[in-house]
Amino acid sequence: MKSNYLSIDIGGTNIKLALIDHSGQIQSKKQVRTPHEYGAFIATLENEIELVLDEIRGIAFSCPGKIDTETGMISFGGALPFLDGISFIDEFQPKFDVPVSVINDGKAAALSELWLGNLNGIENGLALVLGTGIGGGLILDGKLYQGKNFQAGELSFMMKQSGKPNFEDMYGMTGSAVGLVKKVNLELGTEDTKDGAAAFEAINQKDPSVYPIFEAFAREIAYMICNVQAILDLEKIVIGGGISAQPIVTEEIRKQYRAIRAELPFLANTLTEVEIDSCRFLNDANLLGALYQLLLNADEEMAVNV
The missing domain is CATH 3.30.420.40 (ATPase, nucleotide binding domain)
Structure with a gap:
């Protein structure tokens, strides 16, 4: 049974990736350079997802910009302006057939502290x-x-x-x-x-x-x-x-x-x-907070379907 999630923290210089279980325990981490052209950026993410697709139950993104967590739509994109108007949910969920979420990086940091850190x-x-x-x-x-x-x-x-x-x-x-x-x-x-x-x-x-x-x-x-x-x-x-x-x-x-x-x-x-x-969490804050957003989305969906 798949027990992990893929959490992806997108920054202007590097993309951090981690396999994390449902309790917030990080199983493995890596990072790759952030491409600054849309096609290369999407291709890089797709390649990284493919590498672990057989192990994951969902994909959680942390990203700069103003982000609609319901639709996954990114506005502005901060240091990555080519993301303006892109929905990661629309982009990745149909391709990989797993739940996808996306949240602003600053808000992801807050969620990590609420979930497991010093705002718990x-x-x-x-x-x-x-x-x-x-x-x-x-x-x-x-x-x-x-x-x-x-x-x-x-x-x-x-x-x-x-x-x-x-x-x-x-x-x-x-x-x-x-x-x-x-x-x-x-x-x-x-x-x-x-x-x-x-x-x-x-x-x-x-x-x-x-x-x-x-x-x-x-x-x-x-x-x-x-x-x-x-x-x-x-x-x-x-x-x-x-x-x-x-x-x-x-x-x-x-x-x-x-x-x-x-x-x-x-x-x-x-x-x-x-x-x-x-804050309790530093470099891992956005990875953990992004996953918590995905788990919250799943809980909300379950409540609606009950």
């Missing part, structure tokens, strides 16, 4: 994913909240008033983890401005030449958390994305959040402090 058992929470921009997934009443247009939790587009509206002042830019690493490396004179290891070596040593840059970044995220908390009154917020593997990231965000509250006693006295923690 939480009724109202948020996974805040720090990367090129700021993605995320809202958990409300114990379920992923996507919104009418499947775009709830797109925190990058939160704006601050600073004259004429512009993208540079959106939180997705001022709270960009990629931007943080670049700024730190420019200050350090590192040849590769994308070198996260070099940037965080200096940050962890609290190098006085760059630590204020990191503090300012953490304060931006803390202000965002204050704004979200004023609207939603969440129980817990978990910090994800590649940089969250560094404990100092969540620690400094929590420190800045508490500092803001201390500077505004009326705020602290009115709004209860939200718990801020790190």
Whole structure:
């Protein structure tokens, strides 16, 4: 009997693939480079699916872009704009005759935390994913909240008033983890401005030449958390994305959040402090969350057919 599912996390650089069982145990993993032409992209996925088709009960995708989880339709596609207007359900389900699901990558991260991670058992929470921009997934009443247009939790587009509206002042830019690493490396004179290891070596040593840059970044995220908390009154917020593997990231965000509250006693006295923690899952988050979406779809279908 087939006992595994194929979970596929599509990124701008690599496609990650994993065989995962129904309980969320990863059996095997691999990755391939992401083709940036539609025909080659589809051919690569079809080849990888064919390799394990005899072993799987379904295919779960995590993908950039605004995604209708009911139809599998992708809008925009983030770093892969050729995916705009494509439905992975229509593309792959008839070919392979297994259930297919697709979900936005940030929301997949939230689902992984809800299912098996640090939002498990939480009724109202948020996974805040720090990367090129700021993605995320809202958990409300114990379920992923996507919104009418499947775009709830797109925190990058939160704006601050600073004259004429512009993208540079959106939180997705001022709270960009990629931007943080670049700024730190420019200050350090590192040849590769994308070198996260070099940037965080200096940050962890609290190098006085760059630590204020990191503090300012953490304060931006803390202000965002204050704004979200004023609207939603969440129980817990978990910090994800590649940089969250560094404990100092969540620690400094929590420190800045508490500092803001201390500077505004009326705020602290009115709004209860939200718990801020790190995500449990890092590189595997989207793979696990994508599978959980597929399992949720199956449960819903079963309920309808009863």
